[in-house]
Amino acid sequence: QVQLVESGGGVVHPGRSLRLSCAASGFPFSNYAMHWVRQAPGKGLEWVAVISKEGNKRHYADSVKGRFAISRDNSKNTQYLQMNSPRAEDTAVYFCAKHDPSRWFDPWGQGILVTVSS
Amino acid sequence: SYELTQPPSVSVSPGQTARITCSGDALTKQYAYWYHQRPGQAPVLVIYKDNERPSGIPERFSGSSSGTTVTMTISGVQAEDEGDYHCQSADNSGTYPVFGGGTKLTVL
Numbered sequence: 431q432v433q434l435v436e437s438g439g440g441v442v443h444p445g446r447s448l449r450l451s452c453a454a455s456g457f458p459f460s461n462y463a464m465h466w467v468r469q470a471p472g473k474g475l476e477w478v479a480v481i482s483k484e485g486n487k488r489h490y491a492d493s494v495k496g497r498f499a500i501s502r503d504n505s506k507n508t509q510y511l512q513m514n515s516p517r518a519e520d521t522a523v524y525f526c527a528k529h530d531p532s533r534w535f536d537p538w539g540q541g542i543l544v545t546v547s548s
Numbered sequence: 549s550y551e552l553t554q555p556p557s558v559s560v561s562p563g564q565t566a567r568i569t570c571s572g573d574a575l576t577k578q579y580a581y582w583y584h585q586r587p588g589q590a591p592v593l594v595i596y597k598d599n600e601r602p603s604g605i606p607e608r609f610s611g612s613s614s615g616t617t618v619t620m621t622i623s624g625v626q627a628e629d630e631g632d633y634h635c636q637s638a639d640n641s642g643t644y645p646v647f648g649g650g651t652k653l654t655v656l
Contacts, residue, residue, distance in 0.1 A: 465645075474650040475583075475591065475634050480643075489643055525590060532597065534581050534636060534645060538590040 432456040434526050434539035441545045442516055450511040452526030452539055460484075460504040463529035466511045468522035469541070476522075480529065481509060494520075516546040550574050552635055552648035559654040566622040568651045570635030573616055578637045580618040582611060585650075586631040594633075595620055622653075630655045 433455045442448040452464070466478040479490045479500040488500050497516070502509040509526060523543050527535040552572040560566040570580060579598050583591035593602055595611040598618060608623045622629055635648040 474632075475636075475647040477645045477647065491644075533593055533602070534596070534638075535583070535591070536593045536596075536602070538592070540590050 432528065432537055434528065434537065436524065436526050436539045436542035439524065439542035439544045441547055442513070443548050444517060444546055445515050448513045448516065448544060450513065450524055450526075450542060450544070452509045452511075454507045454509070454526075454528070457528070459507040464500075464502060464509045465527045465529055465535060466500060466509075467525045467527055467535065467538075468520075469525070470519070470522040473522075478524070479511065513544070516544070518546050520544065521546045550639065550646060552637060552646055554633075554635055554648035554651045556649070557652045557654065559656055560625050561656045562627060563624055566625045566629070566653055568620045568633050568635075568653065569617055570619075570637075570648050571617045572637065572646075572648075574637050574639065574646070575613065575616050575618055577640055578642065580611070580613065581636045582620045583634045583636065584629075584631055585634065591634060625653075625655055627655050629653060 435453045438450040463482050465480045468478050481488050481500045485502045497514050499512040523541040525541045526539040530536045554570050582595040584594045585591040594605050594609050598613040599611040610621045612619050632650045634650045638645050
Protein backbone atom coordinates (compact mmCIF):
# COMPACT_ATOMS: atom_id res chain seq x y z
CA GLN A 431 0.00 0.00 0.00
CA VAL A 432 0.99 3.64 -0.34
CA GLN A 433 3.35 4.74 2.40
CA LEU A 434 4.92 8.13 3.09
CA VAL A 435 7.51 8.41 5.85
CA GLU A 436 8.91 11.76 6.96
CA SER A 437 12.26 12.17 8.67
CA GLY A 438 14.78 14.85 9.59
CA GLY A 439 12.75 16.81 12.11
CA GLY A 440 13.88 18.03 15.51
CA VAL A 441 14.99 21.22 17.21
CA VAL A 442 16.66 23.88 15.08
CA HIS A 443 17.99 27.28 16.08
CA PRO A 444 16.44 30.30 14.41
CA GLY A 445 18.42 31.23 11.32
CA ARG A 446 20.04 27.81 10.95
CA SER A 447 18.94 25.18 8.40
CA LEU A 448 17.11 21.88 8.45
CA ARG A 449 16.18 19.45 5.71
CA LEU A 450 13.14 17.23 5.90
CA SER A 451 12.80 14.07 3.83
CA CYS A 452 9.77 12.09 2.77
CA ALA A 453 10.35 8.53 1.54
CA ALA A 454 7.56 7.16 -0.64
CA SER A 455 6.63 3.59 -1.49
CA GLY A 456 3.72 1.63 -2.90
CA PHE A 457 3.03 3.82 -5.93
CA PRO A 458 4.93 5.15 -9.00
CA PHE A 459 6.48 8.17 -7.28
CA SER A 460 7.64 9.88 -10.48
CA ASN A 461 4.02 10.05 -11.74
CA TYR A 462 2.74 12.31 -8.98
CA ALA A 463 3.23 15.82 -7.69
CA MET A 464 4.01 16.01 -3.99
CA HIS A 465 3.16 18.48 -1.23
CA TRP A 466 4.29 19.60 2.20
CA VAL A 467 1.60 20.72 4.65
CA ARG A 468 2.21 21.87 8.21
CA GLN A 469 0.25 22.20 11.43
CA ALA A 470 1.39 24.49 14.23
CA PRO A 471 0.61 23.27 17.76
CA GLY A 472 -3.12 23.50 18.40
CA LYS A 473 -3.77 25.08 15.02
CA GLY A 474 -5.23 24.13 11.66
CA LEU A 475 -3.53 22.86 8.54
CA GLU A 476 -1.42 25.18 6.37
CA TRP A 477 -0.21 24.25 2.91
CA VAL A 478 3.52 24.91 2.47
CA ALA A 479 4.72 23.86 -0.97
CA VAL A 480 4.16 21.62 -3.99
CA ILE A 481 6.54 20.16 -6.58
CA SER A 482 5.57 18.76 -9.97
CA LYS A 483 6.16 15.12 -10.80
CA GLU A 484 9.17 16.00 -12.94
CA GLY A 485 10.51 18.38 -10.32
CA ASN A 486 10.66 21.36 -12.67
CA LYS A 487 7.74 23.34 -11.23
CA ARG A 488 7.47 24.51 -7.64
CA HIS A 489 4.98 26.69 -5.79
CA TYR A 490 5.17 28.02 -2.25
CA ALA A 491 2.94 29.62 0.35
CA ASP A 492 3.77 33.30 0.86
CA SER A 493 4.77 32.53 4.47
CA VAL A 494 7.78 30.43 3.36
CA LYS A 495 8.61 31.82 -0.08
CA GLY A 496 12.29 32.70 -0.35
CA ARG A 497 13.21 30.71 2.77
CA PHE A 498 12.10 27.13 2.07
CA ALA A 499 12.90 25.01 -0.97
CA ILE A 500 11.09 21.88 -2.11
CA SER A 501 12.88 19.28 -4.21
CA ARG A 502 12.69 15.62 -5.15
CA ASP A 503 14.84 12.72 -6.30
CA ASN A 504 12.73 10.36 -8.35
CA SER A 505 15.53 7.79 -8.43
CA LYS A 506 15.24 7.56 -4.64
CA ASN A 507 11.44 7.97 -4.41
CA THR A 508 12.04 10.82 -1.99
CA GLN A 509 11.04 14.44 -1.69
CA TYR A 510 12.67 17.07 0.49
CA LEU A 511 11.95 20.36 2.20
CA GLN A 512 14.99 22.55 2.83
CA MET A 513 14.16 24.96 5.64
CA ASN A 514 16.50 27.94 5.61
CA SER A 515 16.40 30.78 8.14
CA PRO A 516 13.57 29.19 10.12
CA ARG A 517 11.59 31.32 12.52
CA ALA A 518 9.74 30.48 15.71
CA GLU A 519 6.46 30.61 13.76
CA ASP A 520 7.69 27.73 11.56
CA THR A 521 7.38 25.40 14.56
CA ALA A 522 4.91 22.75 13.46
CA VAL A 523 4.31 19.15 12.51
CA TYR A 524 5.22 18.85 8.84
CA PHE A 525 3.27 16.37 6.74
CA CYS A 526 4.19 15.11 3.31
CA ALA A 527 1.25 14.28 1.05
CA LYS A 528 0.79 12.78 -2.38
CA HIS A 529 -1.14 14.89 -4.86
CA ASP A 530 -4.05 13.06 -6.40
CA PRO A 531 -5.52 14.96 -9.39
CA SER A 532 -9.05 14.15 -8.22
CA ARG A 533 -8.54 14.09 -4.48
CA TRP A 534 -5.78 16.59 -3.72
CA PHE A 535 -4.01 15.35 -0.57
CA ASP A 536 -4.28 11.57 -0.50
CA PRO A 537 -2.66 10.01 1.41
CA TRP A 538 -0.59 11.77 4.07
CA GLY A 539 2.53 10.76 5.93
CA GLN A 540 2.47 10.46 9.72
CA GLY A 541 4.14 13.85 10.15
CA ILE A 542 7.39 15.04 11.72
CA LEU A 543 7.78 17.71 14.40
CA VAL A 544 10.05 20.69 13.79
CA THR A 545 10.71 23.03 16.70
CA VAL A 546 12.46 26.32 16.03
CA SER A 547 13.98 27.52 19.27
CA SER A 548 17.18 28.94 20.65
CA SER B 549 -5.54 34.92 -1.20
CA TYR B 550 -8.90 33.76 0.04
CA GLU B 551 -10.35 32.11 3.10
CA LEU B 552 -12.51 29.21 4.11
CA THR B 553 -14.55 29.56 7.29
CA GLN B 554 -15.59 26.66 9.52
CA PRO B 555 -17.26 26.64 12.94
CA PRO B 556 -14.68 25.92 15.66
CA SER B 557 -16.70 23.14 17.21
CA VAL B 558 -19.73 20.91 16.77
CA SER B 559 -21.14 18.54 19.39
CA VAL B 560 -23.61 15.72 18.88
CA SER B 561 -24.81 12.66 20.74
CA PRO B 562 -24.10 9.18 19.37
CA GLY B 563 -26.55 8.20 16.64
CA GLN B 564 -27.48 11.79 15.83
CA THR B 565 -26.58 13.71 12.68
CA ALA B 566 -23.60 16.05 12.60
CA ARG B 567 -23.36 18.79 10.01
CA ILE B 568 -20.17 20.79 9.53
CA THR B 569 -20.16 23.77 7.20
CA CYS B 570 -17.39 25.46 5.27
CA SER B 571 -17.89 28.84 3.60
CA GLY B 572 -15.87 30.81 1.08
CA ASP B 573 -16.19 32.57 -2.25
CA ALA B 574 -13.84 30.08 -3.92
CA LEU B 575 -16.37 27.32 -3.37
CA THR B 576 -18.53 28.60 -6.22
CA LYS B 577 -15.78 27.69 -8.67
CA GLN B 578 -13.69 25.01 -6.96
CA TYR B 579 -14.56 21.70 -5.35
CA ALA B 580 -14.32 21.10 -1.62
CA TYR B 581 -12.46 18.30 0.11
CA TRP B 582 -12.81 17.11 3.71
CA TYR B 583 -10.20 15.48 5.93
CA HIS B 584 -10.67 13.81 9.31
CA GLN B 585 -7.84 14.03 11.82
CA ARG B 586 -7.73 12.21 15.11
CA PRO B 587 -5.40 13.56 17.85
CA GLY B 588 -1.78 12.82 17.09
CA GLN B 589 -2.57 11.31 13.71
CA ALA B 590 -2.37 12.35 10.09
CA PRO B 591 -5.43 13.68 8.27
CA VAL B 592 -7.46 11.20 6.22
CA LEU B 593 -9.55 12.14 3.17
CA VAL B 594 -13.25 11.45 3.79
CA ILE B 595 -14.99 13.48 1.05
CA TYR B 596 -13.65 14.73 -2.29
CA LYS B 597 -15.13 16.81 -5.08
CA ASP B 598 -17.88 18.10 -2.79
CA ASN B 599 -19.73 14.80 -2.38
CA GLU B 600 -17.62 11.81 -3.43
CA ARG B 601 -16.59 9.27 -0.84
CA PRO B 602 -13.28 7.33 -1.09
CA SER B 603 -13.42 3.58 -0.79
CA GLY B 604 -13.24 2.50 2.82
CA ILE B 605 -15.04 5.58 4.14
CA PRO B 606 -18.38 4.65 5.75
CA GLU B 607 -21.61 5.53 3.93
CA ARG B 608 -22.68 7.72 6.86
CA PHE B 609 -20.30 10.38 5.54
CA SER B 610 -21.74 12.61 2.80
CA GLY B 611 -21.17 16.04 1.33
CA SER B 612 -23.21 18.72 -0.40
CA SER B 613 -22.67 22.13 -1.90
CA SER B 614 -24.81 25.24 -2.27
CA GLY B 615 -23.36 28.50 -3.48
CA THR B 616 -20.51 29.62 -1.26
CA THR B 617 -21.12 26.95 1.39
CA VAL B 618 -20.36 23.27 1.46
CA THR B 619 -21.56 20.90 4.14
CA MET B 620 -20.24 17.58 5.35
CA THR B 621 -22.85 15.42 7.05
CA ILE B 622 -22.29 12.41 9.28
CA SER B 623 -25.53 10.47 9.70
CA GLY B 624 -25.63 8.31 12.80
CA VAL B 625 -22.46 9.63 14.42
CA GLN B 626 -20.25 7.11 16.19
CA ALA B 627 -17.64 7.66 18.89
CA GLU B 628 -14.87 6.91 16.38
CA ASP B 629 -15.94 9.95 14.34
CA GLU B 630 -14.58 12.33 16.98
CA GLY B 631 -11.69 14.55 15.98
CA ASP B 632 -10.97 17.53 13.80
CA TYR B 633 -12.48 17.99 10.35
CA HIS B 634 -10.69 20.23 7.87
CA CYS B 635 -12.24 21.52 4.67
CA GLN B 636 -9.97 22.39 1.75
CA SER B 637 -10.37 23.97 -1.64
CA ALA B 638 -8.18 25.80 -4.15
CA ASP B 639 -7.74 29.20 -5.75
CA ASN B 640 -9.25 30.00 -9.15
CA SER B 641 -6.21 28.60 -10.96
CA GLY B 642 -6.44 25.36 -9.02
CA THR B 643 -2.77 25.72 -8.10
CA TYR B 644 -2.82 26.99 -4.54
CA PRO B 645 -4.79 25.01 -1.97
CA VAL B 646 -6.31 26.56 1.12
CA PHE B 647 -7.66 25.01 4.30
CA GLY B 648 -10.40 26.12 6.63
CA GLY B 649 -9.55 26.57 10.29
CA GLY B 650 -10.86 23.14 11.22
CA THR B 651 -13.89 22.01 13.25
CA LYS B 652 -13.59 19.90 16.37
CA LEU B 653 -16.35 17.28 16.44
CA THR B 654 -17.21 16.05 19.92
CA VAL B 655 -19.41 13.00 20.41
CA LEU B 656 -21.15 13.51 23.73
